[in-house]
Amino acid sequence: MKDTRICVIGLGYVGLPLARLFSTKYPTVGFDMSQARVDALMTGHDSTLEVADDLLQDAIQNHGFKCTTKLEDIADCNFYIVAVPTPVDNDNNPDLTPLVGASTTVGKVISDGDVVVYESTVYPGVTEDECIPVVEHVSGKKVNVDFYAGYSPERINPGDKQHTVEHIKKVTSGSMPEIGRYINEVYASVITAGTHLAPSIKVAEAAKVIENSQRDINIAFVNELSKIFNKMGIDTLDVLEAAGTKWNFLPFRPGLVGGHCIGVDPYYLAQCAKRYGYNPEIILAGRRMNDGMGEYVATETVKLMLKKGIQVLRSHILILGFTFKENCPDVRNTRVIDIFRALQEYNVEITVYDPWANPDIVRREYGIEVVNELPQMKFDAAVAAVAHQKFNGLDVTSLLKPDHVIFDVKGTLDRKIVDGRL
Numbered sequence: 314m315k316d317t318r319i320c321v322i323g324l325g326y327v328g329l330p331l332a333r334l335f336s337t338k339y340p341t342v343g344f345d346m347s348q349a350r351v352d353a354l355m356t357g358h359d360s361t362l363e364v365a366d367d368l369l370q371d372a373i374q375n376h377g378f379k380c381t382t383k384l385e386d387i388a389d390c391n392f393y394i395v396a397v398p399t400p401v402d403n404d405n406n407p408d409l410t411p412l413v414g415a416s417t418t419v420g421k422v423i424s425d426g427d428v429v430v431y432e433s434t435v436y437p438g439v440t441e442d443e444c445i446p447v448v449e450h451v452s453g454k455k456v457n458v459d460f461y462a463g464y465s466p467e468r469i470n471p472g473d474k475q476h477t478v479e480h481i482k483k484v485t486s487g488s489m490p491e492i493g494r495y496i497n498e499v500y501a502s503v504i505t506a507g508t509h510l511a512p513s514i515k516v517a518e519a520a521k522v523i524e525n526s527q528r529d530i531n532i533a534f535v536n537e538l539s540k541i542f543n544k545m546g547i548d549t550l551d552v553l554e555a556a557g558t559k560w561n562f563l564p565f566r567p568g569l570v571g572g573h574c575i576g577v578d579p580y581y582l583a584q585c586a587k588r589y590g591y592n593p594e595i596i597l598a599g600r601r602m603n604d605g606m607g608e609y610v611a612t613e614t615v616k617l618m619l620k621k622g623i624q625v626l627r628s629h630i631l632i633l634g635f636t637f638k639e640n641c642p643d644v645r646n647t648r649v650i651d652i653f654r655a656l657q658e659y660n661v662e663i664t665v666y667d668p669w670a671n672p673d674i675v676r677r678e679y680g681i682e683v684v685n686e687l688p689q690m691k692f693d694a695a696v697a698a699v700a701h702q703k704f705n706g707l708d709v710t711s712l713l714k715p716d717h718v719i720f721d722v723k724g725t726l727d728r729k730i731v732d733g734r735l
Contacts, residue, residue, distance in 0.1 A: 317499055320344055320390035322415050324354060324380060326643065327432060327467040328396035330363050330478045334503050336378035343380040344387050344418070351380045362642060363471065388422045392499065393429040395419065396467060398573060405580045407436065409443055416444045420451025423460050430463040430496055434578050436522055436585035437515040440464045462488040463496040464514045466521030471572070472641030482506045486517035525578040526596055531565045532575070533599035536606055539567040539735045543613070549735060550724045567735035568723060569648040569698070570603040571637035576646050607651020610722055610735070614696055615659055617718040617732045623693050628661050631692040631712060634699020635667040635675060635683050642669045649698045650679050664688055668703050687712065694718040700725045
């Protein structure tokens, strides 16, 4: 293990924190296709804010950590970790293109005796049936003969400074029992929370994909409750608080479900189930419920405006927050865009204010404008979509006209000023 030389392929929210951590114990190189990303990291700053500048600079200056786009810089490594995104396409089908590309990269540099470990979230079978064959084809080598493989699902929570990578228990697995033990030892040497060695790669893949599917279904349930209680004139959060006094009641809250995990992983599991001839009714029903919440928020906001006699046509509406969750700049698969698109159907003027979101990234990914500073104007309605700490203390009513509507998605505002919430 002392001769382990690590390369992490994909330096995003998952790969960079892991590479930085490994660099404290092993020679580590980070590989990414984006030269701009690599150049920025080598200055000692991570734009995703997942790795603090002092930690990144320490890794570069004191542990020899290096980021690169060049294959020759990673050819000497012998423990490759693939941490690229696994999105879905416009039809919610799994898009394995990044994984195929990363596997091709590994195939070009892998040597006899080397190990490749996949961290990207997939459905059971992808590592062995889709990724490894690519490595074999490109390299001309055979798994478990010339090189070895494993799977250790990522468990990153963007923006969470308590549950960082070393403080989250890690599931590991290998293509052979002895390789599984070796992979487990490598991860256990840096993961202070400990590891769990799964009996097979498919078990580890399945464990990951059901983690977020379970959360998705639970959130869908409380989202449906929110719709029911809203019609009954009952405050959903009051109901959940009362029910939460029972020791085994699960504390889920209604809300938008986006991001790169909970809003995506269930589709991977559903796709796998269909391949085996099973139609996953509960999983897909949960997805439909959660994917419809943005439109629901927009519709309820407009209804409240009409009840107050506020003209909706060409009204000015403020959306507070655009990232997929609070206190991080990650806008991947944010469902706030659903609120925006649904409100557009009413021919209103929409301003999206988010001090965390990068306007250039939002413009490129979604084709809309986001501002980092509050405009000097008064709005007819406000939708508090994301509970950033930077919004704490913000007097929302001061941004609005005397006759106005406030819809609170996250249930964090003073209910005295709120007209509607989930």
